[in-house]
Amino acid sequence: MTRGRVKWFNEVKGYGFIETESGEEVFFHFSKIEMEGYKSLPPGTPVELEYIDGEMGYMATLVKKSADGEQRAQAVHAAVPHRKNLLQRLLGK
Structure with a gap:
C-alpha cells in the first residue's frame, strides 16, 4: 500500500x-474509505x-487511516461540532 495524507475533502x-x-x-x-x-x-x-x-x-x-494517524483523526473528528449543534448556535437557538 502507498502512504499519503489527505490534502482536502x-x-x-x-x-x-x-x-x-x-x-x-x-x-x-468517500465510498472508498475502509x-x-x-x-x-x-x-x-x-x-x-x-x-x-x-x-x-x-x-x-x-x-x-494509517495506524499512526488513527488517534489524531479520532481527536479531530471528535473536536468538530456536529452540524445540528453548529446550526443551532448560528441561529441563536
Missing part, C-alpha cells in the same frame, strides 16, 4: 484528494491507499 460532495509520499495527487470518494462510520477524513490525516491511473488521473480504490 469536500463533505458536501463526498470527495477529496490525497497527496502521496511521492507527490502524486490522488482523487478519492473504516466503519467514516464518510470523510480531515485534511492532514495520514492514510494508506491503493490507487489506479484512470482516464482522468489517479483514483483511489481503497483508503484507510
Whole structure:
C-alpha cells in the first residue's frame, strides 16, 4: 500500500484528494474509505491507499487511516461540532 495524507475533502460532495509520499495527487470518494462510520477524513490525516491511473488521473480504490494517524483523526473528528449543534448556535437557538 502507498502512504499519503489527505490534502482536502469536500463533505458536501463526498470527495477529496490525497497527496502521496511521492507527490502524486490522488482523487478519492468517500465510498472508498475502509473504516466503519467514516464518510470523510480531515485534511492532514495520514492514510494508506491503493490507487489506479484512470482516464482522468489517479483514483483511489481503497483508503484507510494509517495506524499512526488513527488517534489524531479520532481527536479531530471528535473536536468538530456536529452540524445540528453548529446550526443551532448560528441561529441563536
